[in-house]
Amino acid sequence: MLTHNLDNIQYFVISNQSIMARLIFLKLAGLLLVSFFLGSCTDHQSNSSFALSYPDYFPDPIYQSTRNPITKEGFELGRALFHDPILSTDSTISCESCHAQGHAFADHNVALSEGIAGRRGVRNSPAIFNAAWQPHFMWDGGINHIEVMPVAPITNDVEMGETMNNVVKKLNRNQAYKRRFKQVFNVDVIDDQKLLFALAQYMSMLVSATSKYDQVRQNKAIFTDIEQQGYEVFVQKCSSCHKEPLFTDYTFRNTGLPAKPDETGRHHVTLEAEDMHKFRMPSLRNVALTYPYMHDGRFKTLREVLNHYSDNMQDYSNLDPLFKLDNGKLGIPLSENEKTALESFLRTLSDYSFTSNPIFSE
Ligand code: HEC
Ligand code: HEC
Incomplete structure (x- = not known):
């Protein structure tokens, strides 16, 4: 029943730190498919929809958020998560630590960003904007979808060093987040898919077209x-x-x-x-x-x-x-x-x- 090929999306994340390319995402991809199927009937009447706006000389965005309709509340939830060090193992590093708005969401003038415990990776933090137009992510294109993108930094041991399971556990212990996920996605328990959806809502709205x-x-x-x-x-x-x-x-x-x-x-x-x-x-x-x-x-x-x-x-x-x-x-x-x-x-x-x-x- 859950083998539907929804929108032909095959997710993959290829870790940037390992020597061998590896597919780490099969389990989560399975979860995503399950939840898409279950989630497709819910209607979030209480949320106000939020549309990507861009000039007419831009092409159509690639990210079609039909499974994850962008709402003001969902975007704001993603924004809170993006800025919250709760996503890292020792609550010291948020996405924003390496992706700062004043630098168009690149890092603050450092070649190699500092993750948990002062660790550094081998690549420069890219800016984040117009991500809804990006066919792939990372300097080597190792990630093919905005809805799985955050798995890499959250689980990378030189960035946030967490596990998806543990992040979700921490979020479920936080009443404010539980309320917000309930409001946005109509769920009583936060899971990794909803976390990724909220972050995707925020990141895909980062449109830079007013230079x-x-x-x-x-x-x-x-x-x-x-x-x-x-x-x-x-x-x-x-x-x-x-x-x-x-x-x-x-x-x-x-x-x-x-x-x-x-x-x-x-x-x-x-x-x-x-x-x-x-x-x-x-x-x-x-x-x-x-x-x-x-x-x-x-x-x-x-x-x-x-x-x-x-x-x-x-x-x-x-x-x-x-x-x-x-x-x-x-x-x-x-x-x-x-x-x-x-x-x-x-x-x-x-x-x-x-x-x-x-x-x-x-
Ligand atoms: C053959 C395609 C190609 C051409 C032609 C080209 N670039 Fe690039 N440019 C790239 C690629 C690929 C990178 C990333 C390289 C890397 O990081 O290893 C890059 C990186 C850059 C960067 C660094 C951006 C960043 O965020 O790190 C700048 C600035 C840049 N190019 C400017 C220019 C300018 C100015 C010209 C014309 C004089 C030019 N490029 C011509 C492909 C090209
Ligand atoms: C410790 C610094 C650090 C943290 C924390 C971090 N990132 Fe990154 N981010 C990077 C680096 C470095 C890359 C490039 C990695 C590569 O190409 O291998 C990257 C790449 C990305 C990209 C792809 C951009 C592109 O143009 O390809 C996105 C999107 C992104 N990060 C979002 C996030 C989100 C969401 C979080 C929080 C869950 C986060 N990052 C946390 C350093 C960081």
Whole structure:
């Protein structure tokens, strides 16, 4: 009875810390299927629905929250959970510890974030916004759905070091949370699926689409000369990868960064040789606020990133073809003026209405 293939979703989480790719999610996926089936008849009349709003030049979001309709109360519950260290084993670390709103939900200027007991992982905390458009998560795409995404940080021993069972136990001991889950999902007992649903409601509402760039697109502002010049360089040299309006196409590319031991990128998930050292292309929205840069935070400034593209690229057999020039050189030629102009343009992607919007903070 419970083998329905609901929306053809197959969830997976491939741990970023293990050497071997492993599927840890089969049990929970089973639970999710069961609960979807049971939950489909309930009607939450008392909650006010909440819709994703975005400009008309955005594509349709990928996350269709039909099983998990977003409501104001569900979003607020997700927001509370996102900011609550109760999700970590010793109640010291919340999601917000590594994903801070003022930095577009990236970490506060650190290359490798600090988890429980001062432990650090090997990758830079990505910004979180426009997640409803993301086909996969993590630098290697090891997670394929926003509704399972939080399992990785909660259970990772260098991040929150908890188990899903124990988190749910702690939440069930908390009367305020019990009341809120009852109101939002009409359940007497909180389970892992509802916890994940609430977090998905919050994260999918984090839409960043009110930067100066957006105002220019909507004819509400104009670029300065240097920003305009930077935009033109960007369109010519960067936007075939960092595609407007999301400023990424979410594909995996080898960008010629010198490799670190044990970090194989996308290969970790697919085990295909052609995926060695490929990483998921990040959005450049808010990029001036999300330093340091690249999957391991190796570059402190935008200028260092641009210097990498123009001068410091390392060759690989699967280096992206866009970086192999006709004259045999590697990278993207950029003059000093072009770099300065590009930086000015990239700063127009900072969305301060988003990073200071009180609706997203607890
Ligand atoms: C100790 C720091 C830390 C904590 C705590 C943390 N994260 Fe993260 N988060 C990271 C890092 C590092 C990555 C990238 C990991 C990778 O690519 O392997 C990440 C990735 C993500 C992503 C994927 C972003 C993308 O663009 O691919 C989302 C979404 C996310 N975290 C949400 C959460 C949520 C929800 C919580 C709380 C339940 C949380 N994180 C707690 C550090 C943290
Ligand atoms: C072949 C596709 C491709 C092209 C062309 C490209 N990028 Fe990237 N970019 C990527 C990928 C993939 C990453 C992530 C690399 C990593 O972390 O290992 C990245 C990362 C970045 C980052 C770091 C963002 C962060 O949050 O860490 C910046 C900034 C950036 N690119 C700017 C540019 C600019 C400016 C140009 C044009 C001069 C450009 N890129 C051209 C694919 C590309």
